[in-house]
Amino acid sequence: MSLSLAIARLLTAGALPAEERERLKALRFADAGHGFDAFGMHPDIVALGEVLLAPLYDRYFRVSSYGAAEAIPKEGPAVIAANHSGALPIDGAMLWLDVLRHTTPPRVARTVADHFVPMLPVIGTLFARGGMVGGSRGNARVLLEAGELLLIFPEGVPGIGKHFRDRYKLQDWRVGHVELAIRHGAPVVPVGVVGAEEQMPQIGRIPIQFAGAPFVPVTLTPLPMPVHYHLHYGAPIRTDLEYRPEHADDPAAVREAAARVKAAVQALLDKGLAERPGIFA
Amino acid sequence: MSRGVLVTGADTPIGERLVRTLLDDEHVGHVLAVGTRPMEEALPFANARRLTYLPVNLTRERRVRELLFGPARDLGIDVIVHTAMGRAAGEEGKAVHEANVNATRDLLALCERHPTIRTFVLRSYAEVYQVQADLPVLIGEDHPINLSPNAPQYVRDRVEADLHTCVHMGLSPLRILVLRCAEVLAPGTGSQLFDYLSSPICLRPMGYDPMLNLMSVRDAVAALQKAVHAREHGIFNVPGKDTLPLSLCIRKWGRPAIPVPGAWMTPLYRWRRQLRGHDFSYGMNRRRFHYSGVLDGRRASDILGYQPSHGIDWPVSG
Numbered sequence: 212m213s214l215s216l217a218i219a220r221l222l223t224a225g226a227l228p229a230e231e232r233e234r235l236k237a238l239r240f241a242d243a244g245h246g247f248d249a250f251g252m253h254p255d256i257v258a259l260g261e262v263l264l265a266p267l268y269d270r271y272f273r274v275s276s277y278g279a280a281e282a283i284p285k286e287g288p289a290v291i292a293a294n295h296s297g298a299l300p301i302d303g304a305m306l307w308l309d310v311l312r313h314t315t316p317p318r319v320a321r322t323v324a325d326h327f328v329p330m331l332p333v334i335g336t337l338f339a340r341g342g343m344v345g346g347s348r349g350n351a352r353v354l355l356e357a358g359e360l361l362l363i364f365p366e367g368v369p370g371i372g373k374h375f376r377d378r379y380k381l382q383d384w385r386v387g388h389v390e391l392a393i394r395h396g397a398p399v400v401p402v403g404v405v406g407a408e409e410q411m412p413q414i415g416r417i418p419i420q421f422a423g424a425p426f427v428p429v430t431l432t433p434l435p436m437p438v439h440y441h442l443h444y445g446a447p448i449r450t451d452l453e454y455r456p457e458h459a460d461d462p463a464a465v466r467e468a469a470a471r472v473k474a475a476v477q478a479l480l481d482k483g484l485a486e487r488p489g490i491f492a
Numbered sequence: 493m494s495r496g497v498l499v500t501g502a503d504t505p506i507g508e509r510l511v512r513t514l515l516d517d518e519h520v521g522h523v524l525a526v527g528t529r530p531m532e533e534a535l536p537f538a539n540a541r542r543l544t545y546l547p548v549n550l551t552r553e554r555r556v557r558e559l560l561f562g563p564a565r566d567l568g569i570d571v572i573v574h575t576a577m578g579r580a581a582g583e584e585g586k587a588v589h590e591a592n593v594n595a596t597r598d599l600l601a602l603c604e605r606h607p608t609i610r611t612f613v614l615r616s617y618a619e620v621y622q623v624q625a626d627l628p629v630l631i632g633e634d635h636p637i638n639l640s641p642n643a644p645q646y647v648r649d650r651v652e653a654d655l656h657t658c659v660h661m662g663l664s665p666l667r668i669l670v671l672r673c674a675e676v677l678a679p680g681t682g683s684q685l686f687d688y689l690s691s692p693i694c695l696r697p698m699g700y701d702p703m704l705n706l707m708s709v710r711d712a713v714a715a716l717q718k719a720v721h722a723r724e725h726g727i728f729n730v731p732g733k734d735t736l737p738l739s740l741c742i743r744k745w746g747r748p749a750i751p752v753p754g755a756w757m758t759p760l761y762r763w764r765r766q767l768r769g770h771d772f773s774y775g776m777n778r779r780r781f782h783y784s785g786v787l788d789g790r791r792a793s794d795i796l797g798y799q800p801s802h803g804i805d806w807p808v809s810g
Contacts (some may be wrong), residue, residue, distance in 0.1 A: 213739060243703075243735035244803070249786045250629050251703045251737060326626035329783060332699025332754075335625075339784070349628025349635075353788070 219259040226262040235261075237316035239286075241357060247340075250321075250350070256340035257311070257319055264308045267301070272406065274305050274440040279313035282444035288355040288397035289447070291320060291362045292388050292472050293404050294381055294480060295370030298428040300324075301435055302407040306362060307341070309442050320362035321354050327424055348387070355395035363388040365469070372416060372428055378408035379480050386469040389450055394459035398447035399472050403479025406440040409490050438490050443479040448472055494521035496569040496608070497720055498560075500550060500599070501576035503527030503534035505680040506615070509713045510573065515540055519721060522567045526550070526559065526576075550576055550595035551587070553602075560602050560609070570608050571720050574599060575615040577653070579682025581646040581773050582765070592649035597656055604664050611667045613719040615712075616654040618674050618705075618729070619647050623785035629703065630788040633672070633727045644776050658727060667725045671715055674707040674732040674787050677804050681709070687772040689745040695760060696781060698751035701739045703784035707732020710802040718796040726795065731787035733800035738781060744806040757781070 223232065235258050243249045268274045283289065293306060303322050310320040319342040329335040329345040344350040351361060364370055366382040373382055392399045415429035450468055458464040497514050501507040502525035514520045515537075525545045527534045538545040544567065548559050564572075574596060578588050596614065603609045621631050622638045637655070638647055654670060661668045677683050685706065688694060707730070715730040734741075742749040752760070761774035774781070792798040 213743065243786075244733060245736040245740060247703065247735070247737060247740075249703060249735055249784075251701075251784055329625045332697075336699065336701045344629065345625060345627075347626060347628045349630065349632065353628065353630045 216253070216255050219255045222262050223255065223258040226265070227258060231261070232258065234315070235317055239316060239318055239359075250342075250344050251336070251339035252319065252342045253340050256337070257342060260341045261308060261311060264304055268305055268308050271437050272301070272305060272440040273437075274309060274442060276309050276313060276442045276444075278444040279309055279442070280315075282400045282447055283310060283314055283318065283360065284398065284447070285314070285316075287358050288395055289360050289400060290355075290388050290392045290397050291360065291400045291402055292365055292476065293362070293402035294379075294408075294476055295364035295366045296373060296378065296404070296408040297371060297435065298411040298413050298430050299435060300371060301410065302404045303362065303364070305407075305440055306402065306404065306442060310360070310362070318360045321359050322362045323351055325368055348391070351391050352395065355391060355397050361388075361391070361397075365472070368425060372413065372426060373408075375412035375414060375431070379484060381473055381477055384469055384473040386465050389468040389472060390459050390465050392450040393454040393465065393468060394456050396451040396456065398449050398451050399468075400447050401445040401472055401475035401479060403443040403445070403476050403483050404440070405443065405480060405483035405487060406438040406490070410435040410438045436491075439487065439492060441483045441487055443483045445475045445479050448475060494519055495571050495720060496520075496522045496524070496567050498524040498526060498564055498569045498572045498609075500526045500572070500574045502545065503529045504575065504579070505678060506676065506709055506712050506716075507575050508535060509709050510575070510716050511535065511543065512537070513713050513717055514720070515543060517717065522569070524564055524567055524569055550599065551590040553598045556595070556598055557602055560606055565606070565608055568608050571611040571613065572599070572603055572609055573613040573615065573716055573720060575716070577615070577617075577650065577682075578646070579680070580771050581644060581682075581684060581776060582771050584645045588645060589649055593652045593656070596653040600657060600660060600664075600666075603666055604660070609666070611669070611720070611722070612657070612664075613669045613671065613716060614654065614657045615716060616657075616670050616672045617650045618672055618785075618787055620651045620654050620672060621785065623779045623783050625783045629784045630786055631729060632788045633729055633791055644773060646773075646776065661725055661727075667722070669719045669722055669725055670727045671719055671730050671792075672727065672787070673712050673715065673730040674705045676709055676712050676732075677706045678709050684772050684777055685741070687770055688777070689742065689747060690770070691747065691764070694742045694747045694749050695752045695757060696738055696742065696749050697754035697757055700754070700782045701737045702780060702782060703735060703737055703786055704741055704780065705731050705786040706734045706741070706804055707800065708802045708804050711800050714801070715792065715796070715798045718798045722796055724795050726791070728792040728796060728798075729787040729789055730792050730798060731789040731800055733803040735786055744808050746808040754782070
């Protein structure tokens, strides 16, 4: 066993309750032969991810989750589509852990990241061990065909880099997630992430490439503030039942389905904003 | 119906094992093995019944014609498995290109007008594919090909031979199969990784640990044997049984892996190449030492019935 896996197991044994470790043993995982899947995911690093993210999830951002267990299919392909924000992809990490904790048997949300993320040293490898994949159509196709759960932010980089004044206004909503869902018979689970859009108010951006990212955000705070995260899951949009795979090549059908997902996410955001007592409360 | 099979590159580890396997195959009649070395040096079992070994320089078109329209026709050869390809990345030049590309072209052209040959199988390579961060990790047959003019001749020749053969698919009277095989981690196969792992310590770029797919000689031969009996034509990715991160690969080979800044890798391995005469070229492998690339073998499984079943015989377990 490698040193990193040994450390991961040691930390997991010390920090995760026995029942959670036992629950994670049922993790859905396509072992390619040496304990890793073909994309590099390893269940021990998934467990380590829970250990490392738990303090942020439980104490710093005090994440509240609504409707995850009912909305996320227990098995089979599915796409989670959420709003994206916050200058740093903490919303992705919180959603990843939320899905892991609220699915039985546990499922890993295979986060589809922008192309530059796998290019980042250490981070690219660590994220891949936790289930992230690069944002290519081929990766998404293979995972959906294997019955995996994808986590996609249709706003992409413009979402995470949105100005503070544009918080909770969904940016250009790309349609690739519904195209994939329709083609591969997967439902889309809309999620509204409330809180992340205020964690690091962005007031500008420096248009230079840094570590592969297309710009450097200028934020009011150097670190994320301890906002209260609220993750609202909506009822799945049954792109698997309401559309036929050939509709994936019909631009009008794809646009219509994407608009439905966008409207569902916006409605979840509006509901979440109306219900929350305050940004930090 | 038993098949007569001509195997080029029969004096290489894969070719030799393929010949042995075909001789044990009750559905194969005669095997015509072609290599470059004299018979007494090439196949230790060359006096086996149903086997003919001939040393032929495949870069000489006339010799190839004499082979095909002489012994091959007389023996009723109906399948040719072309595995002869330069194995050293360090060997470059016109003569190498002739052996890698022109020989394939001539062989294919002659087979197309041959009276008995009906199937042409090319053993191609995973190296023909691009590996990049923005491309899928799982490499299908429609994955982008590495057409960079800056690629080393080792890659360019493989791409040219592969694509030339693919162009004939469907247009030729032959049933053509191109098997893009994962890297065979074994001595004498031209494996870059085998040369890399032969060092007492293995350096790898800091912060990266990509997924690799490697295959054994047995699996490569099993896939080629399936192709001999195939009724379909096409391109097939042929993965091996071992899919693992680079760091684990190094450890299972019993070597310490030392991460160093990526910028150091090129000069360090260039010095190793120049001073110690090793064949491993970091420039050629730089991308796959950063980004994952694993062959997707579903097509080979569905159509050829090939499943990787023999893993690498790793020196270190665990």
